[in-house]
Amino acid sequence: MSVLSTKPTIESDRWQVTGRFDEELVSKLPSSLRFIAHNGAGYDQISVAPCTNRNIQVTNVPSVVDNATADSALFLILGSLRQFNVAIANAQRGEFHRGLPLSNDPANKVLGILGMGGIGRALAKRAKSLGMTIQYHNRSRLSEDLEQGATYVPRDELIATSDVLSLNLPLNESTKHSVGTAEFKAMKPTAILINTARGPVVDEKALIAALESGEIAGAGLDVYENEPTIPSELLQHPRAICLPHIGTLSYETQKEMEAFCLRNIRAGLANGKLTTVVPEQKGLW
Missing domain, CATH: 3.40.50.720 (NAD(P)-binding Rossmann-like Domain)
Structure with a gap:
Protein backbone atom coordinates (compact mmCIF):
# COMPACT_ATOMS: atom_id res chain seq x y z
CA MET A 1 0.00 0.00 0.00
CA SER A 2 1.34 3.47 -0.84
CA VAL A 3 0.37 7.08 -0.23
CA LEU A 4 0.84 10.19 -2.32
CA SER A 5 0.79 13.68 -0.80
CA THR A 6 0.38 16.70 -3.08
CA LYS A 7 0.96 20.35 -2.31
CA PRO A 8 0.13 22.85 -5.09
CA THR A 9 1.87 25.92 -3.67
CA ILE A 10 3.21 28.48 -6.13
CA GLU A 11 6.73 28.19 -4.76
CA SER A 12 6.75 24.47 -5.58
CA ASP A 13 7.44 23.25 -9.12
CA ARG A 14 5.64 19.93 -8.61
CA TRP A 15 2.71 20.83 -10.89
CA GLN A 16 5.12 21.94 -13.62
CA VAL A 17 6.69 18.47 -13.40
CA THR A 18 3.59 16.29 -13.24
CA GLY A 19 0.83 18.44 -14.67
CA ARG A 20 -2.73 17.67 -13.59
CA PHE A 21 -3.58 14.37 -12.00
CA ASP A 22 -5.82 13.54 -14.94
CA GLU A 23 -7.01 10.17 -16.19
CA GLU A 24 -3.80 9.51 -18.14
CA LEU A 25 -1.52 10.22 -15.20
CA VAL A 26 -3.69 8.33 -12.72
CA SER A 27 -3.64 5.28 -15.01
CA LYS A 28 0.16 5.18 -14.67
CA LEU A 29 0.20 5.29 -10.86
CA PRO A 30 1.25 2.04 -9.13
CA SER A 31 -1.49 -0.42 -8.24
CA SER A 32 -0.37 -0.28 -4.62
CA LEU A 33 -1.45 3.39 -4.34
CA ARG A 34 -4.53 3.71 -2.14
CA PHE A 35 -4.52 7.30 -0.85
CA ILE A 36 -3.87 10.74 -2.32
CA ALA A 37 -3.71 13.46 0.33
CA HIS A 38 -4.00 16.88 -1.27
CA ASN A 39 -2.66 19.69 0.92
CA GLY A 40 -5.20 22.29 -0.13
CA ALA A 41 -8.91 23.07 -0.06
CA GLY A 42 -9.42 23.30 -3.81
CA TYR A 43 -8.55 20.04 -5.56
CA ASP A 44 -9.27 20.90 -9.20
CA GLN A 45 -5.76 19.63 -10.06
CA ILE A 46 -6.98 16.07 -9.40
CA SER A 47 -9.51 14.22 -11.55
CA VAL A 48 -11.45 12.32 -8.93
CA ALA A 49 -13.38 9.88 -11.15
CA PRO A 50 -10.30 8.01 -12.43
CA CYS A 51 -9.03 7.77 -8.86
CA THR A 52 -12.36 6.33 -7.72
CA ASN A 53 -12.30 3.81 -10.57
CA ARG A 54 -8.93 2.58 -9.31
CA ASN A 55 -10.09 2.44 -5.70
CA ILE A 56 -7.85 5.38 -4.73
CA GLN A 57 -9.21 7.51 -1.91
CA VAL A 58 -8.66 11.25 -2.30
CA THR A 59 -8.67 13.76 0.52
CA ASN A 60 -8.29 17.53 0.62
CA VAL A 61 -8.12 20.03 3.49
CA PRO A 62 -11.65 21.46 3.49
CA SER A 63 -11.96 23.56 6.65
CA VAL A 64 -8.52 24.43 7.97
CA VAL A 65 -8.12 27.14 5.32
CA LEU A 243 -2.12 39.48 -4.16
CA PRO A 244 0.08 36.54 -5.31
CA HIS A 245 -2.17 33.68 -4.12
CA ILE A 246 -1.26 34.04 -0.44
CA GLY A 247 -4.67 33.24 1.02
CA THR A 248 -3.40 30.35 3.13
CA LEU A 249 0.28 31.26 3.32
CA SER A 250 0.44 31.88 7.03
CA TYR A 251 2.61 29.82 9.35
CA GLU A 252 -0.27 28.64 11.53
CA THR A 253 -2.51 27.66 8.63
CA GLN A 254 0.21 25.85 6.67
CA LYS A 255 1.24 23.92 9.78
CA GLU A 256 -2.32 22.78 10.48
CA MET A 257 -2.96 21.91 6.82
CA GLU A 258 0.04 19.60 6.83
CA ALA A 259 -0.95 18.12 10.17
CA PHE A 260 -4.48 17.52 8.84
CA CYS A 261 -3.06 15.57 5.89
CA LEU A 262 -0.79 13.52 8.13
CA ARG A 263 -3.64 12.64 10.52
CA ASN A 264 -5.75 11.56 7.58
CA ILE A 265 -2.97 9.41 6.14
CA ARG A 266 -2.30 7.83 9.52
CA ALA A 267 -5.97 6.90 9.82
CA GLY A 268 -5.92 5.43 6.32
CA LEU A 269 -2.87 3.31 7.00
CA ALA A 270 -4.33 2.11 10.29
CA ASN A 271 -7.91 1.45 9.16
CA GLY A 272 -7.82 1.26 5.38
CA LYS A 273 -10.09 4.31 5.20
CA LEU A 274 -9.30 8.01 5.28
CA THR A 275 -11.08 10.05 7.94
CA THR A 276 -12.33 12.46 5.27
CA VAL A 277 -12.55 12.17 1.50
CA VAL A 278 -13.58 14.66 -1.17
CA PRO A 279 -17.37 15.07 -1.64
CA GLU A 280 -17.47 12.96 -4.81
CA GLN A 281 -16.26 9.95 -2.80
CA LYS A 282 -18.33 10.29 0.34
CA GLY A 283 -20.10 7.07 1.29
CA LEU A 284 -18.02 4.89 -1.04
CA TRP A 285 -15.77 3.36 1.63
Missing part, protein backbone atom coordinates in the same frame (compact mmCIF):
# COMPACT_ATOMS: atom_id res chain seq x y z
CA ASP A 66 -11.38 28.96 6.12
CA ASN A 67 -10.12 31.67 8.45
CA ALA A 68 -6.91 32.55 6.62
CA THR A 69 -8.70 32.79 3.26
CA ALA A 70 -11.51 34.85 4.77
CA ASP A 71 -8.92 37.19 6.30
CA SER A 72 -7.39 37.71 2.86
CA ALA A 73 -10.80 38.36 1.33
CA LEU A 74 -11.59 40.90 4.03
CA PHE A 75 -8.30 42.69 3.33
CA LEU A 76 -9.20 42.85 -0.36
CA ILE A 77 -12.67 44.19 0.43
CA LEU A 78 -11.33 46.93 2.69
CA GLY A 79 -8.46 47.73 0.37
CA SER A 80 -10.72 47.98 -2.67
CA LEU A 81 -13.45 50.05 -1.02
CA ARG A 82 -11.00 52.43 0.64
CA GLN A 83 -8.57 52.38 -2.34
CA PHE A 84 -5.66 51.73 -0.02
CA ASN A 85 -3.42 50.60 -2.89
CA VAL A 86 -3.80 54.00 -4.58
CA ALA A 87 -3.04 55.73 -1.28
CA ILE A 88 0.09 53.61 -0.74
CA ALA A 89 1.31 54.43 -4.26
CA ASN A 90 0.74 58.13 -3.54
CA ALA A 91 2.77 57.89 -0.34
CA GLN A 92 5.59 56.05 -2.11
CA ARG A 93 5.76 58.85 -4.70
CA GLY A 94 6.09 61.37 -1.88
CA GLU A 95 2.70 62.94 -2.60
CA PHE A 96 1.11 62.05 0.75
CA HIS A 97 -2.68 62.22 0.18
CA ARG A 98 -2.62 65.03 -2.38
CA GLY A 99 -5.08 64.42 -5.20
CA LEU A 100 -6.56 61.22 -3.80
CA PRO A 101 -10.25 60.71 -4.56
CA LEU A 102 -12.68 60.03 -1.74
CA SER A 103 -13.13 56.32 -1.10
CA ASN A 104 -16.04 54.34 0.36
CA ASP A 105 -16.78 52.90 3.78
CA PRO A 106 -17.85 49.24 4.10
CA ALA A 107 -20.67 50.05 6.52
CA ASN A 108 -24.15 49.63 4.99
CA LYS A 109 -22.74 48.09 1.81
CA VAL A 110 -24.18 44.80 0.57
CA LEU A 111 -21.71 41.91 0.43
CA GLY A 112 -22.81 39.17 -1.94
CA ILE A 113 -21.15 35.81 -1.38
CA LEU A 114 -21.27 33.36 -4.27
CA GLY A 115 -20.55 30.04 -2.60
CA MET A 116 -21.47 30.04 1.09
CA GLY A 117 -19.27 27.20 2.28
CA GLY A 118 -16.87 27.38 5.18
CA ILE A 119 -14.81 30.22 3.71
CA GLY A 120 -17.91 32.17 2.70
CA ARG A 121 -19.39 31.85 6.18
CA ALA A 122 -16.11 32.89 7.81
CA LEU A 123 -16.04 35.95 5.55
CA ALA A 124 -19.66 36.79 6.35
CA LYS A 125 -18.88 36.76 10.06
CA ARG A 126 -16.00 39.18 9.56
CA ALA A 127 -17.90 41.47 7.21
CA LYS A 128 -20.77 41.84 9.67
CA SER A 129 -18.37 43.45 12.13
CA LEU A 130 -17.83 46.17 9.51
CA GLY A 131 -21.57 46.85 9.29
CA MET A 132 -22.05 45.12 5.94
CA THR A 133 -25.31 43.43 4.96
CA ILE A 134 -24.80 39.84 3.83
CA GLN A 135 -26.58 38.00 1.04
CA TYR A 136 -25.51 34.80 -0.67
CA HIS A 137 -26.25 32.22 -3.31
CA ASN A 138 -25.53 28.49 -3.18
CA ARG A 139 -26.75 25.55 -5.21
CA SER A 140 -29.04 24.97 -2.23
CA ARG A 141 -30.08 27.16 0.65
CA LEU A 142 -28.33 26.70 4.00
CA SER A 143 -30.04 25.95 7.28
CA GLU A 144 -30.99 28.96 9.37
CA ASP A 145 -28.21 28.13 11.84
CA LEU A 146 -25.57 28.23 9.11
CA GLU A 147 -27.00 31.34 7.47
CA GLN A 148 -26.44 33.37 10.63
CA GLY A 149 -28.74 36.13 9.38
CA ALA A 150 -27.54 36.18 5.77
CA THR A 151 -30.23 36.40 3.08
CA TYR A 152 -30.46 33.75 0.39
CA VAL A 153 -31.14 35.21 -3.09
CA PRO A 154 -31.11 33.90 -6.67
CA ARG A 155 -27.78 34.12 -8.47
CA ASP A 156 -28.89 36.86 -10.88
CA GLU A 157 -30.17 38.99 -8.02
CA LEU A 158 -26.95 38.49 -6.08
CA ILE A 159 -24.86 39.71 -9.01
CA ALA A 160 -27.11 42.68 -9.79
CA THR A 161 -27.60 44.01 -6.27
CA SER A 162 -24.31 43.43 -4.42
CA ASP A 163 -21.93 46.31 -3.75
CA VAL A 164 -19.15 43.77 -3.25
CA LEU A 165 -19.33 40.34 -4.92
CA SER A 166 -17.06 37.73 -3.33
CA LEU A 167 -16.38 34.47 -5.16
CA ASN A 168 -15.98 31.52 -2.80
CA LEU A 169 -16.91 28.57 -4.99
CA PRO A 170 -14.84 25.60 -6.18
CA LEU A 171 -13.42 25.32 -9.69
CA ASN A 172 -14.97 22.61 -11.82
CA GLU A 173 -16.42 22.23 -15.31
CA SER A 174 -19.61 24.06 -14.38
CA THR A 175 -17.92 27.00 -12.64
CA LYS A 176 -15.06 27.71 -15.06
CA HIS A 177 -15.59 31.21 -16.54
CA SER A 178 -18.96 31.34 -14.80
CA VAL A 179 -18.29 35.01 -14.07
CA GLY A 180 -17.69 36.82 -17.34
CA THR A 181 -18.96 39.51 -19.67
CA ALA A 182 -22.67 39.01 -18.92
CA GLU A 183 -22.11 39.07 -15.17
CA PHE A 184 -19.96 42.22 -15.31
CA LYS A 185 -22.60 43.99 -17.37
CA ALA A 186 -25.22 43.01 -14.79
CA MET A 187 -23.19 44.28 -11.82
CA LYS A 188 -23.53 47.79 -10.45
CA PRO A 189 -20.99 50.20 -11.97
CA THR A 190 -19.96 50.94 -8.37
CA ALA A 191 -19.50 47.25 -7.51
CA ILE A 192 -16.26 45.48 -6.66
CA LEU A 193 -15.34 41.88 -7.47
CA ILE A 194 -13.36 39.83 -4.94
CA ASN A 195 -11.85 36.49 -5.93
CA THR A 196 -10.03 34.27 -3.44
CA ALA A 197 -11.39 31.03 -4.93
CA ARG A 198 -9.72 29.95 -8.18
CA GLY A 199 -8.62 32.17 -11.05
CA PRO A 200 -10.41 30.33 -13.89
CA VAL A 201 -13.79 30.86 -12.19
CA VAL A 202 -13.49 34.33 -13.75
CA ASP A 203 -13.01 35.10 -17.43
CA GLU A 204 -9.89 37.21 -16.90
CA LYS A 205 -10.08 38.98 -20.27
CA ALA A 206 -13.67 39.98 -19.54
CA LEU A 207 -12.63 41.25 -16.11
CA ILE A 208 -9.89 43.42 -17.59
CA ALA A 209 -12.35 44.81 -20.14
CA ALA A 210 -14.91 45.53 -17.42
CA LEU A 211 -12.34 47.42 -15.35
CA GLU A 212 -11.07 49.42 -18.32
CA SER A 213 -14.58 50.33 -19.50
CA GLY A 214 -15.80 51.22 -16.02
CA GLU A 215 -18.49 48.54 -15.99
CA ILE A 216 -17.33 47.71 -12.46
CA ALA A 217 -15.53 49.93 -9.97
CA GLY A 218 -12.73 47.63 -8.90
CA ALA A 219 -11.38 44.18 -8.14
CA GLY A 220 -9.49 42.51 -5.30
CA LEU A 221 -7.76 39.33 -6.45
CA ASP A 222 -5.65 36.58 -4.92
CA VAL A 223 -6.00 34.06 -7.75
CA TYR A 224 -5.51 34.14 -11.52
CA GLU A 225 -6.20 32.11 -14.63
CA ASN A 226 -2.60 31.24 -15.48
CA GLU A 227 -0.68 31.32 -12.22
CA PRO A 228 1.95 32.37 -11.44
CA THR A 229 1.42 34.89 -14.26
CA ILE A 230 -0.59 37.98 -13.33
CA PRO A 231 -1.62 40.07 -16.36
CA SER A 232 0.02 43.49 -16.43
CA GLU A 233 -3.39 45.02 -17.12
CA LEU A 234 -4.43 43.93 -13.62
CA LEU A 235 -1.15 44.61 -11.85
CA GLN A 236 -0.99 48.15 -13.20
CA HIS A 237 -4.66 49.01 -12.91
CA PRO A 238 -5.27 51.57 -10.15
CA ARG A 239 -8.58 49.97 -9.22
CA ALA A 240 -7.27 46.42 -8.92
CA ILE A 241 -5.50 44.99 -5.87
CA CYS A 242 -3.46 41.91 -6.74
Whole structure:
Protein backbone atom coordinates (compact mmCIF):
# COMPACT_ATOMS: atom_id res chain seq x y z
CA MET A 1 0.00 0.00 0.00
CA SER A 2 1.34 3.47 -0.84
CA VAL A 3 0.37 7.08 -0.23
CA LEU A 4 0.84 10.19 -2.32
CA SER A 5 0.79 13.68 -0.80
CA THR A 6 0.38 16.70 -3.08
CA LYS A 7 0.96 20.35 -2.31
CA PRO A 8 0.13 22.85 -5.09
CA THR A 9 1.87 25.92 -3.67
CA ILE A 10 3.21 28.48 -6.13
CA GLU A 11 6.73 28.19 -4.76
CA SER A 12 6.75 24.47 -5.58
CA ASP A 13 7.44 23.25 -9.12
CA ARG A 14 5.64 19.93 -8.61
CA TRP A 15 2.71 20.83 -10.89
CA GLN A 16 5.12 21.94 -13.62
CA VAL A 17 6.69 18.47 -13.40
CA THR A 18 3.59 16.29 -13.24
CA GLY A 19 0.83 18.44 -14.67
CA ARG A 20 -2.73 17.67 -13.59
CA PHE A 21 -3.58 14.37 -12.00
CA ASP A 22 -5.82 13.54 -14.94
CA GLU A 23 -7.01 10.17 -16.19
CA GLU A 24 -3.80 9.51 -18.14
CA LEU A 25 -1.52 10.22 -15.20
CA VAL A 26 -3.69 8.33 -12.72
CA SER A 27 -3.64 5.28 -15.01
CA LYS A 28 0.16 5.18 -14.67
CA LEU A 29 0.20 5.29 -10.86
CA PRO A 30 1.25 2.04 -9.13
CA SER A 31 -1.49 -0.42 -8.24
CA SER A 32 -0.37 -0.28 -4.62
CA LEU A 33 -1.45 3.39 -4.34
CA ARG A 34 -4.53 3.71 -2.14
CA PHE A 35 -4.52 7.30 -0.85
CA ILE A 36 -3.87 10.74 -2.32
CA ALA A 37 -3.71 13.46 0.33
CA HIS A 38 -4.00 16.88 -1.27
CA ASN A 39 -2.66 19.69 0.92
CA GLY A 40 -5.20 22.29 -0.13
CA ALA A 41 -8.91 23.07 -0.06
CA GLY A 42 -9.42 23.30 -3.81
CA TYR A 43 -8.55 20.04 -5.56
CA ASP A 44 -9.27 20.90 -9.20
CA GLN A 45 -5.76 19.63 -10.06
CA ILE A 46 -6.98 16.07 -9.40
CA SER A 47 -9.51 14.22 -11.55
CA VAL A 48 -11.45 12.32 -8.93
CA ALA A 49 -13.38 9.88 -11.15
CA PRO A 50 -10.30 8.01 -12.43
CA CYS A 51 -9.03 7.77 -8.86
CA THR A 52 -12.36 6.33 -7.72
CA ASN A 53 -12.30 3.81 -10.57
CA ARG A 54 -8.93 2.58 -9.31
CA ASN A 55 -10.09 2.44 -5.70
CA ILE A 56 -7.85 5.38 -4.73
CA GLN A 57 -9.21 7.51 -1.91
CA VAL A 58 -8.66 11.25 -2.30
CA THR A 59 -8.67 13.76 0.52
CA ASN A 60 -8.29 17.53 0.62
CA VAL A 61 -8.12 20.03 3.49
CA PRO A 62 -11.65 21.46 3.49
CA SER A 63 -11.96 23.56 6.65
CA VAL A 64 -8.52 24.43 7.97
CA VAL A 65 -8.12 27.14 5.32
CA ASP A 66 -11.38 28.96 6.12
CA ASN A 67 -10.12 31.67 8.45
CA ALA A 68 -6.91 32.55 6.62
CA THR A 69 -8.70 32.79 3.26
CA ALA A 70 -11.51 34.85 4.77
CA ASP A 71 -8.92 37.19 6.30
CA SER A 72 -7.39 37.71 2.86
CA ALA A 73 -10.80 38.36 1.33
CA LEU A 74 -11.59 40.90 4.03
CA PHE A 75 -8.30 42.69 3.33
CA LEU A 76 -9.20 42.85 -0.36
CA ILE A 77 -12.67 44.19 0.43
CA LEU A 78 -11.33 46.93 2.69
CA GLY A 79 -8.46 47.73 0.37
CA SER A 80 -10.72 47.98 -2.67
CA LEU A 81 -13.45 50.05 -1.02
CA ARG A 82 -11.00 52.43 0.64
CA GLN A 83 -8.57 52.38 -2.34
CA PHE A 84 -5.66 51.73 -0.02
CA ASN A 85 -3.42 50.60 -2.89
CA VAL A 86 -3.80 54.00 -4.58
CA ALA A 87 -3.04 55.73 -1.28
CA ILE A 88 0.09 53.61 -0.74
CA ALA A 89 1.31 54.43 -4.26
CA ASN A 90 0.74 58.13 -3.54
CA ALA A 91 2.77 57.89 -0.34
CA GLN A 92 5.59 56.05 -2.11
CA ARG A 93 5.76 58.85 -4.70
CA GLY A 94 6.09 61.37 -1.88
CA GLU A 95 2.70 62.94 -2.60
CA PHE A 96 1.11 62.05 0.75
CA HIS A 97 -2.68 62.22 0.18
CA ARG A 98 -2.62 65.03 -2.38
CA GLY A 99 -5.08 64.42 -5.20
CA LEU A 100 -6.56 61.22 -3.80
CA PRO A 101 -10.25 60.71 -4.56
CA LEU A 102 -12.68 60.03 -1.74
CA SER A 103 -13.13 56.32 -1.10
CA ASN A 104 -16.04 54.34 0.36
CA ASP A 105 -16.78 52.90 3.78
CA PRO A 106 -17.85 49.24 4.10
CA ALA A 107 -20.67 50.05 6.52
CA ASN A 108 -24.15 49.63 4.99
CA LYS A 109 -22.74 48.09 1.81
CA VAL A 110 -24.18 44.80 0.57
CA LEU A 111 -21.71 41.91 0.43
CA GLY A 112 -22.81 39.17 -1.94
CA ILE A 113 -21.15 35.81 -1.38
CA LEU A 114 -21.27 33.36 -4.27
CA GLY A 115 -20.55 30.04 -2.60
CA MET A 116 -21.47 30.04 1.09
CA GLY A 117 -19.27 27.20 2.28
CA GLY A 118 -16.87 27.38 5.18
CA ILE A 119 -14.81 30.22 3.71
CA GLY A 120 -17.91 32.17 2.70
CA ARG A 121 -19.39 31.85 6.18
CA ALA A 122 -16.11 32.89 7.81
CA LEU A 123 -16.04 35.95 5.55
CA ALA A 124 -19.66 36.79 6.35
CA LYS A 125 -18.88 36.76 10.06
CA ARG A 126 -16.00 39.18 9.56
CA ALA A 127 -17.90 41.47 7.21
CA LYS A 128 -20.77 41.84 9.67
CA SER A 129 -18.37 43.45 12.13
CA LEU A 130 -17.83 46.17 9.51
CA GLY A 131 -21.57 46.85 9.29
CA MET A 132 -22.05 45.12 5.94
CA THR A 133 -25.31 43.43 4.96
CA ILE A 134 -24.80 39.84 3.83
CA GLN A 135 -26.58 38.00 1.04
CA TYR A 136 -25.51 34.80 -0.67
CA HIS A 137 -26.25 32.22 -3.31
CA ASN A 138 -25.53 28.49 -3.18
CA ARG A 139 -26.75 25.55 -5.21
CA SER A 140 -29.04 24.97 -2.23
CA ARG A 141 -30.08 27.16 0.65
CA LEU A 142 -28.33 26.70 4.00
CA SER A 143 -30.04 25.95 7.28
CA GLU A 144 -30.99 28.96 9.37
CA ASP A 145 -28.21 28.13 11.84
CA LEU A 146 -25.57 28.23 9.11
CA GLU A 147 -27.00 31.34 7.47
CA GLN A 148 -26.44 33.37 10.63
CA GLY A 149 -28.74 36.13 9.38
CA ALA A 150 -27.54 36.18 5.77
CA THR A 151 -30.23 36.40 3.08
CA TYR A 152 -30.46 33.75 0.39
CA VAL A 153 -31.14 35.21 -3.09
CA PRO A 154 -31.11 33.90 -6.67
CA ARG A 155 -27.78 34.12 -8.47
CA ASP A 156 -28.89 36.86 -10.88
CA GLU A 157 -30.17 38.99 -8.02
CA LEU A 158 -26.95 38.49 -6.08
CA ILE A 159 -24.86 39.71 -9.01
CA ALA A 160 -27.11 42.68 -9.79
CA THR A 161 -27.60 44.01 -6.27
CA SER A 162 -24.31 43.43 -4.42
CA ASP A 163 -21.93 46.31 -3.75
CA VAL A 164 -19.15 43.77 -3.25
CA LEU A 165 -19.33 40.34 -4.92
CA SER A 166 -17.06 37.73 -3.33
CA LEU A 167 -16.38 34.47 -5.16
CA ASN A 168 -15.98 31.52 -2.80
CA LEU A 169 -16.91 28.57 -4.99
CA PRO A 170 -14.84 25.60 -6.18
CA LEU A 171 -13.42 25.32 -9.69
CA ASN A 172 -14.97 22.61 -11.82
CA GLU A 173 -16.42 22.23 -15.31
CA SER A 174 -19.61 24.06 -14.38
CA THR A 175 -17.92 27.00 -12.64
CA LYS A 176 -15.06 27.71 -15.06
CA HIS A 177 -15.59 31.21 -16.54
CA SER A 178 -18.96 31.34 -14.80
CA VAL A 179 -18.29 35.01 -14.07
CA GLY A 180 -17.69 36.82 -17.34
CA THR A 181 -18.96 39.51 -19.67
CA ALA A 182 -22.67 39.01 -18.92
CA GLU A 183 -22.11 39.07 -15.17
CA PHE A 184 -19.96 42.22 -15.31
CA LYS A 185 -22.60 43.99 -17.37
CA ALA A 186 -25.22 43.01 -14.79
CA MET A 187 -23.19 44.28 -11.82
CA LYS A 188 -23.53 47.79 -10.45
CA PRO A 189 -20.99 50.20 -11.97
CA THR A 190 -19.96 50.94 -8.37
CA ALA A 191 -19.50 47.25 -7.51
CA ILE A 192 -16.26 45.48 -6.66
CA LEU A 193 -15.34 41.88 -7.47
CA ILE A 194 -13.36 39.83 -4.94
CA ASN A 195 -11.85 36.49 -5.93
CA THR A 196 -10.03 34.27 -3.44
CA ALA A 197 -11.39 31.03 -4.93
CA ARG A 198 -9.72 29.95 -8.18
CA GLY A 199 -8.62 32.17 -11.05
CA PRO A 200 -10.41 30.33 -13.89
CA VAL A 201 -13.79 30.86 -12.19
CA VAL A 202 -13.49 34.33 -13.75
CA ASP A 203 -13.01 35.10 -17.43
CA GLU A 204 -9.89 37.21 -16.90
CA LYS A 205 -10.08 38.98 -20.27
CA ALA A 206 -13.67 39.98 -19.54
CA LEU A 207 -12.63 41.25 -16.11
CA ILE A 208 -9.89 43.42 -17.59
CA ALA A 209 -12.35 44.81 -20.14
CA ALA A 210 -14.91 45.53 -17.42
CA LEU A 211 -12.34 47.42 -15.35
CA GLU A 212 -11.07 49.42 -18.32
CA SER A 213 -14.58 50.33 -19.50
CA GLY A 214 -15.80 51.22 -16.02
CA GLU A 215 -18.49 48.54 -15.99
CA ILE A 216 -17.33 47.71 -12.46
CA ALA A 217 -15.53 49.93 -9.97
CA GLY A 218 -12.73 47.63 -8.90
CA ALA A 219 -11.38 44.18 -8.14
CA GLY A 220 -9.49 42.51 -5.30
CA LEU A 221 -7.76 39.33 -6.45
CA ASP A 222 -5.65 36.58 -4.92
CA VAL A 223 -6.00 34.06 -7.75
CA TYR A 224 -5.51 34.14 -11.52
CA GLU A 225 -6.20 32.11 -14.63
CA ASN A 226 -2.60 31.24 -15.48
CA GLU A 227 -0.68 31.32 -12.22
CA PRO A 228 1.95 32.37 -11.44
CA THR A 229 1.42 34.89 -14.26
CA ILE A 230 -0.59 37.98 -13.33
CA PRO A 231 -1.62 40.07 -16.36
CA SER A 232 0.02 43.49 -16.43
CA GLU A 233 -3.39 45.02 -17.12
CA LEU A 234 -4.43 43.93 -13.62
CA LEU A 235 -1.15 44.61 -11.85
CA GLN A 236 -0.99 48.15 -13.20
CA HIS A 237 -4.66 49.01 -12.91
CA PRO A 238 -5.27 51.57 -10.15
CA ARG A 239 -8.58 49.97 -9.22
CA ALA A 240 -7.27 46.42 -8.92
CA ILE A 241 -5.50 44.99 -5.87
CA CYS A 242 -3.46 41.91 -6.74
CA LEU A 243 -2.12 39.48 -4.16
CA PRO A 244 0.08 36.54 -5.31
CA HIS A 245 -2.17 33.68 -4.12
CA ILE A 246 -1.26 34.04 -0.44
CA GLY A 247 -4.67 33.24 1.02
CA THR A 248 -3.40 30.35 3.13
CA LEU A 249 0.28 31.26 3.32
CA SER A 250 0.44 31.88 7.03
CA TYR A 251 2.61 29.82 9.35
CA GLU A 252 -0.27 28.64 11.53
CA THR A 253 -2.51 27.66 8.63
CA GLN A 254 0.21 25.85 6.67
CA LYS A 255 1.24 23.92 9.78
CA GLU A 256 -2.32 22.78 10.48
CA MET A 257 -2.96 21.91 6.82
CA GLU A 258 0.04 19.60 6.83
CA ALA A 259 -0.95 18.12 10.17
CA PHE A 260 -4.48 17.52 8.84
CA CYS A 261 -3.06 15.57 5.89
CA LEU A 262 -0.79 13.52 8.13
CA ARG A 263 -3.64 12.64 10.52
CA ASN A 264 -5.75 11.56 7.58
CA ILE A 265 -2.97 9.41 6.14
CA ARG A 266 -2.30 7.83 9.52
CA ALA A 267 -5.97 6.90 9.82
CA GLY A 268 -5.92 5.43 6.32
CA LEU A 269 -2.87 3.31 7.00
CA ALA A 270 -4.33 2.11 10.29
CA ASN A 271 -7.91 1.45 9.16
CA GLY A 272 -7.82 1.26 5.38
CA LYS A 273 -10.09 4.31 5.20
CA LEU A 274 -9.30 8.01 5.28
CA THR A 275 -11.08 10.05 7.94
CA THR A 276 -12.33 12.46 5.27
CA VAL A 277 -12.55 12.17 1.50
CA VAL A 278 -13.58 14.66 -1.17
CA PRO A 279 -17.37 15.07 -1.64
CA GLU A 280 -17.47 12.96 -4.81
CA GLN A 281 -16.26 9.95 -2.80
CA LYS A 282 -18.33 10.29 0.34
CA GLY A 283 -20.10 7.07 1.29
CA LEU A 284 -18.02 4.89 -1.04
CA TRP A 285 -15.77 3.36 1.63
